[in-house]
Amino acid sequence: MSTSKEWPLWEVFIRGQHGMxxxxxxxxxxxxxxxxxxxxxxxxxxxNEGVSIWVVEAARITASSPSDKGPMYDPARDKVYRHPTxxxxxxxxxxx
Amino acid sequence: MDPLFAFLLRQGDNALVLGHRTSEWCGAAxxxxxxxxxxxxxxxxxxxxxLWLGYAAEVEGAGRSANDLAFLRDVYDFRNLLMLEVPNxxxxxxxxxxxxxxxxxxxxxxxxxxxxxxxxxxxxxxSLKEATYHLDRxxxxxxxxxxxxEDSNRxxxxxxxxxxxxxxxxxxxxxxxxxMQAAGVAPLPSDMRERWDTSVRETMQAACLTLPEGxxxxxxxxxGVRHTEHLGxxxxxxxxxxxxxxxxxx
Numbered sequence: 001m002s003t004s005k006e007w008p009l010w011e012v013f014i015r016g017q018h019g020m021x022x023x024x025x026x027x028x029x030x031x032x033x034x035x036x037x038x039x040x041x042x043x044x045x046x047x048n049e050g051v052s053i054w055v056v057e058a059a060r061i062t063a064s065s066p067s068d069k070g071p072m073y074d075p076a077r078d079k080v081y082r083h084p085t086x087x088x089x090x091x092x093x094x095x096x
Numbered sequence: 097m098d099p100l101f102a103f104l105l106r107q108g109d110n111a112l113v114l115g116h117r118t119s120e121w122c123g124a125a126x127x128x129x130x131x132x133x134x135x136x137x138x139x140x141x142x143x144x145x146x147l148w149l150g151y152a153a154e155v156e157g158a159g160r161s162a163n164d165l166a167f168l169r170d171v172y173d174f175r176n177l178l179m180l181e182v183p184n185x186x187x188x189x190x191x192x193x194x195x196x197x198x199x200x201x202x203x204x205x206x207x208x209x210x211x212x213x214x215x216x217x218x219x220x221x222x223s224l225k226e227a228t229y230h231l232d233r234x235x236x237x238x239x240x241x242x243x244x245x246e247d248s249n250r251x252x253x254x255x256x257x258x259x260x261x262x263x264x265x266x267x268x269x270x271x272x273x274x275x276m277q278a279a280g281v282a283p284l285p286s287d288m289r290e291r292w293d294t295s296v297r298e299t300m301q302a303a304c305l306t307l308p309e310g311x312x313x314x315x316x317x318x319x320g321v322r323h324t325e326h327l328g329x330x331x332x333x334x335x336x337x338x339x340x341x342x343x344x345x346x
Contacts, residue, residue, distance in 0.1 A: 029127065035236070038233055042129065042132050042136050
């Protein structure tokens, strides 16, 4: 498995047959973006899981820091009025 | 032998033998991703085998099944190309062989989609989608490894040189082929030559590999007359369970 150490890591997102958006399904190693798409097809769609694949090199993702959890997320906790749950949505609007 | 039966055995045996060789990589490929990709390819080919040999068994009408044909025939009953039975050797040769075969399979299956035999056309249409992906993957890998490091280039050139004398058998028409052409079941394999030559030349150029000179071609696989010494060893492994426990199922 020495080869995989030399290939960069890619994060894989798949849009399912009935899904509405791409979802993160896992990661894999590949030499370049095209190779990553093919590997994702072989690793993550062999049970007919999807109809569209996105890959992004893991190193290109900027992530929030877990240590910022308090200032980042706590202020939103007690603001229930931001949830649009106080409105009646007509059935024919469909999925929001 | 009925020419349609012989034709279907060739189709099925090519898929079976290459499928088994490819499955030998399961758990042993150089990277996890390649391991799964090779297992997928092997499963595609075994799936195609079931369809071709299933139809072959019906055409034969001797009460045999696809499993009987796969697991209870001996070396000289097999009708696969010699190129597909030689050992994998290394990842490079495995992928080079896959490419040389895929580059034939895609135009071949495309032509079979217009077969006068409805079942042949249906099996070809299903197999073509898989073969198209196999070709996409194998050609890119051949290019990546050929145009890779000094070592990978040397191995790919070695693989091409080794396999080259086996490629001619794909295009050597015989009575079975002529009977199939006359019946509108299949084109002549030699009709695929020009397209194969072009795609192989382009890919090898991109892969920084040199096409070997000389057109000597081994033969004897498609006719069953002269297989290599390797097929018997492969079948011994592949068939051991059905040979030891005839009729075993699970």
